[in-house]
Amino acid sequence: MNKLAIVQEPRPKLAVWKFASCDGCQLSLLDCEDELLSVAEIVQIANFPEASKMDDPGPYDISLVEGSITTEHDQERIQEVREKSKVLITIGACATAGGIQALRNFANVEEFKQIVYAKPEYISTLATSTPISKHVKVDFELQGCPINKYQLLEVIKSFTMGKKPAISSGSVCTECKRKGNICVTVAHGVPCLGPVTHAGCGALCPSYQRGCYGCYGPKETANPLPLIRWWEKEFKTEAISIKGLLQNFNCATPAFKEASKNYEQ
Amino acid sequence: MSNEKPDKKIKVKVGTKSRTIKADYLARVEGEGAMLIKTKDGKVEDVTLKIFEPPRFFEAFLRGRELFEAPDITARICGICPIAYQMSAVHAMENALGTEVPEYLHQLRRLLYCGEWIESHTLHVYMLHAPDFLGYPDAIQMSKDYEEAVKRGLRIKKAGNAIVRSIGGREVHPINVKVGGFYQMPSKEELLKLVEPLQRARDDAQETVRWVNQFQFPDLQKEYDCVSLSSDHEYPMARGWITSTSGLKIKAEEYDNYFEEIQVPHSTALHSKLKDKGSYLAGPIARYNLNRDKLSKIVQETIQSIGFEQTCTNPFRSIIVRSLEILYACDEALRIIGEYDAEKKPASVPIEKRPSTGFAATEAPRGILYHRYRLNDKGIIEDAKITPPTSQNQKMIEEDLFQFVSKNISMPDEELKWKCEQAIRNYDPCISCSTHFLKLTRQDG
Numbered sequence: 136m137n138k139l140a141i142v143q144e145p146r147p148k149l150a151v152w153k154f155a156s157c158d159g160c161q162l163s164l165l166d167c168e169d170e171l172l173s174v175a176e177i178v179q180i181a182n183f184p185e186a187s188k189m190d191d192p193g194p195y196d197i198s199l200v201e202g203s204i205t206t207e208h209d210q211e212r213i214q215e216v217r218e219k220s221k222v223l224i225t226i227g228a229c230a231t232a233g234g235i236q237a238l239r240n241f242a243n244v245e246e247f248k249q250i251v252y253a254k255p256e257y258i259s260t261l262a263t264s265t266p267i268s269k270h271v272k273v274d275f276e277l278q279g280c281p282i283n284k285y286q287l288l289e290v291i292k293s294f295t296m297g298k299k300p301a302i303s304s305g306s307v308c309t310e311c312k313r314k315g316n317i318c319v320t321v322a323h324g325v326p327c328l329g330p331v332t333h334a335g336c337g338a339l340c341p342s343y344q345r346g347c348y349g350c351y352g353p354k355e356t357a358n359p360l361p362l363i364r365w366w367e368k369e370f371k372t373e374a375i376s377i378k379g380l381l382q383n384f385n386c387a388t389p390a391f392k393e394a395s396k397n398y399e400q
Numbered sequence: 401m402s403n404e405k406p407d408k409k410i411k412v413k414v415g416t417k418s419r420t421i422k423a424d425y426l427a428r429v430e431g432e433g434a435m436l437i438k439t440k441d442g443k444v445e446d447v448t449l450k451i452f453e454p455p456r457f458f459e460a461f462l463r464g465r466e467l468f469e470a471p472d473i474t475a476r477i478c479g480i481c482p483i484a485y486q487m488s489a490v491h492a493m494e495n496a497l498g499t500e501v502p503e504y505l506h507q508l509r510r511l512l513y514c515g516e517w518i519e520s521h522t523l524h525v526y527m528l529h530a531p532d533f534l535g536y537p538d539a540i541q542m543s544k545d546y547e548e549a550v551k552r553g554l555r556i557k558k559a560g561n562a563i564v565r566s567i568g569g570r571e572v573h574p575i576n577v578k579v580g581g582f583y584q585m586p587s588k589e590e591l592l593k594l595v596e597p598l599q600r601a602r603d604d605a606q607e608t609v610r611w612v613n614q615f616q617f618p619d620l621q622k623e624y625d626c627v628s629l630s631s632d633h634e635y636p637m638a639r640g641w642i643t644s645t646s647g648l649k650i651k652a653e654e655y656d657n658y659f660e661e662i663q664v665p666h667s668t669a670l671h672s673k674l675k676d677k678g679s680y681l682a683g684p685i686a687r688y689n690l691n692r693d694k695l696s697k698i699v700q701e702t703i704q705s706i707g708f709e710q711t712c713t714n715p716f717r718s719i720i721v722r723s724l725e726i727l728y729a730c731d732e733a734l735r736i737i738g739e740y741d742a743e744k745k746p747a748s749v750p751i752e753k754r755p756s757t758g759f760a761a762t763e764a765p766r767g768i769l770y771h772r773y774r775l776n777d778k779g780i781i782e783d784a785k786i787t788p789p790t791s792q793n794q795k796m797i798e799e800d801l802f803q804f805v806s807k808n809i810s811m812p813d814e815e816l817k818w819k820c821e822q823a824i825r826n827y828d829p830c831i832s833c834s835t836h837f838l839k840l841t842r843q844d845g
Contacts, residue, residue, distance in 0.1 A: 157478050158479045158480055158830075159479020160479065163571075163572060165527060169554075169558070171540075172554075188538065234456075235473065235476050236457065239460075242461070244457075281479060281570070339569045339570060339575050340569075344584045375780070379465060379466055379469055383472075384476065
């Protein structure tokens with residue numbers, strides 16, 4: 136990384152923010168064991184509560200935002216983050232699509248509260264879980280549940296250099312073909328969202344003999360419905376399995392949401 | 401609902417007689433939490449560990465899902481310990497369905513769990529906790545003076561992550577764990593690639609134990625009622641009885657008869673407690689105190705060489721126990737890889753759906769993690785209960801803080817605040833595991 140990046144002085148300030156999430160995407164930065172100390176050479180980590188007590192009030196050159204908006208307080212907080220950030224990048228399915236917690240969008244959140252909490256009246260939460268882009272302008276969205284840490288490095292590096300990140304907009308299916316995998320659907324009748332899912336994971340699930348469950352979210356211009364109809368016709372895939380695939384970590388993305396709705400009709 | 405904003409500013413009010421110490425946004429913990437301590441006339445009045453992690457309702461939306469989905473969905477509760485969630489989920493499902501998983505699959509799961517213990521513990525020891533002992537805001541700042549140590553930590557962490565990636569496909573939210581086993585067996589060749597980095601990590605882990613053993617430890621002594629899994633055969637990870645210092649020995653099926661979650665006035669979270677007994681300690685110290693004789697030879701020798709106590713009673717010394725567990729997990733991983741001969745064996749056993757309820761507890765890096773699922777005849781989840789380790793340790797964290805502040809009441813505010821944060825980090829609290837955390841109105845005194 137330090138070979139490619141030009142070290143600017145003063146180093147651009149990086150902040151990492153958390154909203155409703157599992158912490159896995161920001162952990163990806165700490166999982167860059169070989170690159171972490173060189174990342175710290177090209178950017179100044181100004182605010183990253185999970186890793187540091189440092190508390191730089193900003194403004195920040197780059198903000199990485201993990202998590203979705205599920206409370207009134209977070210609705211306000213994301214506005215403050217936006218105001219303090221030159222560039223705002225969302226990382227992961229929660230921040231770009233609402234995450235699995237967006238399943239509440241299709242249910243009654245009051246019932247959800249009662250299922251989980253003995254005293255639901257103490258729980259203050261919005262009826263929906265929404266992506267960051269629903270609330271503020273987002274400069275770049277990195278998809279994935281979790282994100283690919285090498286893509287994250289590419290994004291950080293690119294924004295410090297003022298260039299567009301080289302992130303493939305293709306599908307998992309094309310990654311899978313390039314790896315030379317035998318197609319799990321054609322060969323074994325396993326439903327696989329690879330053809331409609333955004334690339335980035337390296338076709339992980341098909342490489343492990345299972346179907347893609349869409350954790351990187353829909354690729355551009357994805358149209359899952361014909362794929363689903365084909366599974367039903369050819370492999371007698373059950374409705375509950377189809378719903379499970381469409382209604383998980385990226386359930387609130389327009390492509391998966393529409394497909395799910397049209398399928399149920 | 402609290403009106404204060406988690407803006408991470410330190411607010412310290414010092415009056416003539418009463419003072420309030422607050423950390424509005426705890427740093428270097430996984431998730432969003434805050435701490436409030438109120439003292440009056442030189443005595444601690446109230447200690448509150450607040451959790452404002454927004455609830456995500458996992459137990460609610462698990463209802464109606466296929467049992468196969470539980471490992472992938474519950475992994476998303478925590479990006480730091482997804483394997484723990486996957487392990488508790490598959491064991492609970494197999495318990496429900498009466499599925500017997502052969503030993504070679506248990507061993508492979510144990511290897512995967514070793515990977516998570518190594519990466520999660522090392523993250524905590526080097527990046528989250530050691531900076532407290534050495535007086536730095538984070539590991540990156542610390543690396544300016546302790547470059548070799550930080551690089552050593554990153555090497556160990558990488559070796560742990562390599563195990564998870566090799567078996568699970570990726571470090572965060574691995575994809576290979578399945579009810580009944582795995583989707584695909586790793587090849588022996590693939591696992592042998594882990595040997596060299598793990599041998600180095602084992603040496604590095606020994607060095608870690610020696611390194612953290614030299615730290616200065618604040619004085620705090622507690623007679624903990626420890627709770628962890630225990631087994632006759634192995635240091636506990638995914639199998640065994642649920643046991644305690646006070647003599648508990650039960651199966652996971654009986655968990656709800658002995659443990660309960662209660663709401664404490666002026667508190668912000670549900671606290672797990674032993675019915676009739678009260679708070680208990682889960683995590684590395686609990687595992688060590690109840691199972692130290694099951695640690696392997698190299699760990700026993702290391703314990704002897706540093707003269708470490710047989711029973712750990714100072715929570716600040718958890719960093720040593722965590723380091724001993726890193727050493728153990730490296731050693732155990734090498735043993736499992738050495739014995740591995742299952743690459744041609746079936747990756748999973750078939751399951752039979754039936755209406756049933758399943759229970760399991762496994763040892764997440766931070767402590768015992770309990771799952772319970774009720775299934776219908778089609779294998780659909782009708783009800784789910786998940787009790788994460790941090791929920792179980794909440795009450796003990798507050799008790800530790802109460803005792804620590806009482807003893808150190810004359811300490812200057814800034815120093816006391818830092819030490820209290822350090823005391824919270826003794827537990828490596830993973831607040832993202834917020835299946836059960838409440839947010840209540842803060843009651844200002």
